[in-house]
Amino acid sequence: MPKVRSRLIVATLLLLLVVNPLNAQRSAIDTYAITNARIVTVSGPVIERGTVVIRNGLIAAAGANVSAPADARVIDGTGLTVYPGLIDSYTNLALPEAVPGPSPGGGGGGAFFLLQQQQQRPPSGPNSTQPAGLQPEVMIEDVIRPGGNEIESWRSAGITTVLTLPRSGIWMGQSALINLAGDTPQQMIVRSPVAMHVGFTPLRTGTYPGSLMGVFSTLRQMMLDAQRYRDAMQSYERNPRGTRRPDTDRSLAALLPVVDGHMPVVMFANSEREINRALDLANEFKLKLIIAGGQEAEKVADRLAKQDVPLLLSLNLPRRTTAAMPEADPEPMRVLRERVEAQQTAGKLAKAGVRFGFQSGLMTNISDLMSNANKTIENGLQPLDALRAFTIWPAEILGVKDQLGSIEVGKIANLTVTRGDLFDRNSRVAHVFIDGRPVDVRPPATGGPGQGRNTLAGQWTVIVNTAQGDRTISLTLQQEGERLTGSISGPLGAGEISNGSASNTGEVRFTVSVNVEGQTKEATFTGNLANNQIRGNVAIVGSAPGTFTATRSGQPN
Amino acid sequence: MKRLLVLLALITVGVSAVQAQTETLIRNATVLTVTQGTLQNTDVLLRNGKIAGIGKNLKASANARVIDATGKFVMPGIIDCHSHSMLDTINEGTLAVTSMVRTQDVLNTTDVDLYRELAGGVTTLNLLHGSANPIGGLNTVVKIKYGRPASEFLFPGAMPGIKFALGENVKRSSTPNLPGIPRRYPNTRMGVEETIRDAFTRARDYKRTWDEYREAVKKDKNLVAPRRDLQLEPLVEVLEGKRYVHAHCYIASEILMLINIADEFGFQIKTFQHVLEGYKVAKEIAAHGAGASIFADSWGYKIEAYDAIPYNAAILTRAGVIVSMNSDSDERARRLNIEAAKAMHWGDLTEEQALKLVTLNPAIQLGIQDRVGSIEVGKDADVAIWNGHPFSVYSRVDTTFIDGDVYFDREKDLARRPELAKERATLEQAEPNKPPARGQSPQTPRRRPSSHEDDAEVEKP
C-alpha cells in the first residue's frame, strides 16, 4: 500500500512538471509579476485587484496600480489571492532523519543523541560540560539540511517559512528560522539563532534530572551558574594578572544572552499548570519568554496578556483517536472538555490581546493545519487574526517583522497564492514563492504517517523466559524521538509501558507492570535492537531475572 | 446552538464548586474545639475567612448563610502531615541528595483526589518529596483550595521543610539490579549516615564560604560571589533553623542515627515520618524535641515494618512527643478521622489527645498552629461539619470550609450529579470527541498507586 501511494505521488508530480511551467527547474530569471490578483497584504488593506512584483528575491512593488515590468515573467492571477508566505513557528523540519541503531528508514532519537552520533556531520556540542539534553550551545543551524519530503509537503500546504528546533532535550538548543527552499542550509536560514528552547522532559538515562522537579532545579542552577560565569569572566578580563583563570564553559556561555534577557526562551507548555510554571520560572530569572504549545493558554490569558508573553500556538488540536469499544472505560470529562476547549483557545487569546503565531504542533499530516485553523475560526477567532497568526504575528514574535509576515515593498518575497480564500475549505494552494522564486507545489498527501518518527513502532511478539518458563506476550510500541510508549498484553497481564526509551544505538528500555505469581510486579526490560529483533534482560521486582527476545509480528510502520 | 449548550454547561458546572461566602453561621452544633474541649449546642461564626465567634445564640449579619447543625459536629479541618497528592512527580531518585528539587514546582491543582480528601474533612496537606534518597526535595504546605490557582493553595507562613529518608527505600532494597546500570550509593544504613554527614559537612563549609565572602566584599566590591548551590542552600537553612526536617524512617537504629547527626551538626529534626519503631526509642525522640508523624496501624508490608504496632501513637504521646497521624496515600487521607480514633482503641489516648493527632499536632509540626488546628476565635475558618462524631465509623462529612469558603458540600455534590451526566452527554457529541470509525484502542490516563506512595517512583502524566 505505501508503495502504491508513493508511486501515485511520483506520477502526480511528473504530471505537474509537464503541465505547469512554473514548477519546472528553478528559473534563472528572478523577476516575476502576479497580475490581476487579490492581494491580502496583512499590513494594509486588501487590494482587490492588483499586481505584486518580485525582483531579486524581494517584493519590489505591490498595488492596484502597479504594472508588470517588461522583464518580468507574468503570472495571470485572475481568480487567485496572494498572501504573505505562511509561517509555521515550531517544527523539526530540515533535520536529518534521526536514525537510531542499525534499523533503517525511521525516526526517533533525540537531536542530541543525533548530534553526538552523526559521524558524517560535525557535532555541534563538542567538549560540552553538560550531558546531552542539557546543552544550550547546540545550534540547529549546524545540522539542518535542505530538501526532503517533509519540506515539500509543508510548502505545498502554503508554508514558506518555519522555525525549526531540536527534537528533544531540556535545554534543547537554539532554533533557526528557515525558508523552505534553498540548495544549502545557508541559503535557507533567515535568522539564526532565533531563540533558546526549553523542554521539560526529564532525562531518561538514569541520571539527574530524572523527574520534572529535577528539571526545574537543573534549569535554575544552570542559569545561576551562567550569571556567575559572566561575573567571573568579566572579573578575569578586567584583571587577568594575579587571577586564576576561570574554566571556559560553552554551555554556560550559550546561556548568557538568555539570562541577560536578550535572547527569547521558548518553553514548551500546553496545560494551564505547565504554562504557569513556565511563567513563574521566567519571572524568577527575568527571561524573555515565549510559550510553545499553549493548548490551555486561554485559562492563563490574563497573565499572558499582562506580562506580554506571546505564544507559538499549536494547531495540532486534540481529538479522539480511539475507537468506541463497549469494554472501554468512558473517557474522563476532563479530556472531553479539553478537546472542546482547545478549539476555542485561539479566539479567546486574540480577544484577550495575547499575540500568537500558529504552529503545526509536530502534526504528522500537514493537511490538518488549515482544517484545524478553520476550527479555531468557527470557534471564535476572527479570520483576519487567523491570517495574522500565520504571518505578521509570528514574524514579530520571532524578530523578523522587517523581513517577513506581510506584503510590503522590501520584504522577502515569500508568497502563498491560493485559488479561493485561504480559509475556505475548497481553496487550493496554487503557487508558492520563496525568496522570490516559485517552488513546486503538490497536492497534500493525506493520512500517511509522518516521516521519520517510527522505528521501533509496531507490533512485536516477545518471548519472556523466566524461572517460570517461557511466556509469549505481545508488545505494541510507539516511538517519538527517544521516547517509547506502548503496551503489553498476554499471559503476563496487560498494561502500558512506562519510562520507555530507545537510544539511537539501539538500546531499548521500558518498565511495565506484569502479573507474575498472581501479583502485580514491575518488570524492567532492557535490550538491544539488532536485525529487527530486540534481545535483552528482564528484571522483575521480587522475582528472579529473566531474558526476552522480541520479534516483529507485523511490518514496521 | 449545540456549541452554546456546551459553553453553558461548562460555565455552570465547571470547577465553580467553590462558593465565596463572606459570612456563615453554623448553629447549634457539637463543637470539637480541640483546645477548649467539646462544646454542646454551640454556634460557630465564620467571617471573612476567620473564625469570628464561638458561643450560644451568635448573631450574624443579614446576608450570612445560616446552617442548622443540630445533631451535627464541627471539627477543625484535618491536616495531613504526609501527602503526595497533587504532585506530578514524587521522587527525584537519580541522586542520593536532591535538596535542590522542590515539590512546589510540580503542583497539579486539578488532581481529583484533592476533592475526595475534602470530602473526608481534610483541608491542609504537607506535600512531601518521596523517600528515594537520604536527603530528598523541599516540601510544600497547601490548603486544598480545589478549583483555585496553585498560588492560592500555598499556605502562607508555613515553615519551609525538606524530606529526608532512611532505611529500605533509600538503600533501594526493592530496586532490581539492572544490567549495565551501577547501583546508586548508598546500599546500607551505614552509607545513609555517611551521605547525610557528607551533605551537612559540605553545607557547613558552603555557609562559611558565603559568610567569609560577605565580610570580604565589604572591602573589595569587585569580588566575584561564590557559586550559589541550590543543593546546599536548603541545608544551610536547616542548620540555621529556618527549615524543618521531615525524616522518613522505620527502625530504631536509624532513628537514633539521625538524632546523633542532628545533634552533632546542631539542627533539629522537626518530624520523624512513619517512624514505625518510634515506640522503641520514644524517650530519645522526645529528648531531641522531634515530633512523630505516623500511620495508625500499618504494619508488616515490608521487613522494616514488621515490628510496627498500633500503640505507637500512645507510647510516643506519653513520652512527650508531638504526634500526628498521616496518610501517605490519597486513599487513606479520606478517613484520617478514623485513623485518629484508633489511638483511643489502641493505647487509650483521650478523645482530645486523639483529635490533636490530625489537627493541632500536625499544625505544630508544620509551623501553622497559630492559623489552624483548633476551633478558636481568630483562627482560619478551616472547619468541617460532620453528620455525627468524626470518630464514629458511621459519620461522614456534610460540608468542608477553607478560609470560610465552601470547598465540599455533600448536598451540592449530590445535586450536581445529574448536571454532570448531562454535560458528559453533550461533550460526547462534540466533534473532537466522536470516536473515529477505525481508531486506536481506547486508553485512560495513568494514575499513581495510592498507598505507601513514598515508594512510588512513578510520574503522573
Added chain:
Amino acid sequence: MKILLTLLICAGSVFAQQIGNPTTQQGVLPPRGTFAIRNARIVTVSGPDIENGTVVIRDGKIEAVGTNVSVPAGAQTIEGRGLSVYPGMIDAGTNMGLVEVPQGANGTVDLSEVGELNPNAKAIIAVNPHSAHIGVTRVEGITNTLTAPTGGLISGQAALINLLGTAPKEMAVVPQAALVINYPRIGFGGGGFGGGFQQPANLADTLTANERQVEQIRKLLRDAEAYGRAQDAYAKDKSLPRPDRNVVLEPLVPYVRGEQPVIFRADREAEIRGAIRFAEEMKLKPIILGGNDAWKVASLLKEKNVPVILTGIFSLPSREDDAYDSLYENPAKLQQAGVRFCISTGDAGPEVRNLAQYAGMAAAFGLSKADAVKSVTLFPAQILNVADRLGSIEVGKMANLVVTDGDLLEVRTRIKYLLIDGRPVVLTSRHTELNDAFKNRK
C-alpha cells in the same frame, strides 16, 4: 471458673514477658468446656437482638441463647453486664497465613504457584498457624477468614479457617472451600491496587489475549468434567479401561459439577459480566471477588443470583469522574438491588483486622447498621455455604463469639472476650506483646 476469668482478664500482663515465644505460637489449644455469657446484649444477627440474655456454649457449640436460659451447673461464667455478644467476624477475601512479609522476605510468601493452572494448590497446606497476622487479627473480633492463593489463571483452592489452631488441620472449617479463578483482567487497578482503573494501551489485543486465557480455563474444566465421568463410570463398571488418576483434574470435579463454589476475581463491569457468562456456560456456582463495579452490574448479579465479596470499599473511585462515594456506596446499592454480598478487606493479612471499619463506612453511606454487621458475619457465611455453622448466634452453630463493650463496628469499641470454636482465646498478639515490652521503657 475463677481461674479462667482471671486468665481472660489479666491475660495481657500474664503473658507480657513472652517476647520471642509469643502466645501466638501456642503449642496447645485452649480447652473447650462449658461457658455461659450472661446479662449481655446478644446481637444474634439472624434474629432480633436480645437484651440481658445468656449464651451457653458447650463443647464448641452454642447450646442455648435467650433471656430465659439458665446457666448449666459447672459452667464457667462471663458476666456480660454492659457488654454485647456478637458472632465473630468473617473476612472472605484474604491470604491470611500465606504471606508474612510480602516485600523483602520472599521466603515468607506462599501465595502463588508457577504456571497458569493450579487447581491443586490448596491454601490449607501452606497456611501458617503461627503467623503474627493471625493473633493480631483475631483480637479485633475476626474469628474466620477465607484464605486464598492468588497466582495464574486458576490459583488453587481457598480454605475457610478459624483464626485459632496449632496446625492447619485444627484451623480448617472448610479446608477446600472454593476454587479461585483469576478471571482475565481488562486492565490494571481496582481491588487491592488502591483504586483507579487503567486501561492497557491496546485494549483490543488484551481482549483477544483474555479470550485465549478463558479458553485455557474452559479446556481444563471440560477435561475435569470428562475425567469425573470416566472415574464414575469405571467405579460402576470395572470392565471399562481404568482411567489414570490425575492430581490436577481430580480436585476440579466437585467444582465443575456445581457442588462447590468457584470464586472469580473480577472488578470491572466487563470482567464481572464475562465471569458470570463463563460460569453459566460451564454450569459453575460463581462468587465474584472484588466487585468494584458490581453496582453497575447489580441487575445482572441479582438475576443470576451471583453473590459478591466486596473488597474495594476503601479503594479510590475507579474512574476520575466517579462520585467520591461510589465505592463507599457499593454495598448499599447492591443491597437495594437485592444482590447477595459481603464485605472483605481483600487484604493479604496485616489490614484484615480493620474489617469492621470497611463495614462501618458502608453504613455511613446508606447501608443499615444491622446489614453492615451482617455483611461481615452472616452474609459471608451464607455466601461460603457455612451459614449452618457460622455467622450468627444460633443454637447448634460453632461458638465463634466476640464479647464487646460497644458497637462491634466502632473503632473505639474494645473486645473483652473472644471464643473461637468454643475455646476461650487470650487477647494477646505480637502487637500487645511488643507494646508491653516497650511501653514502660524509661
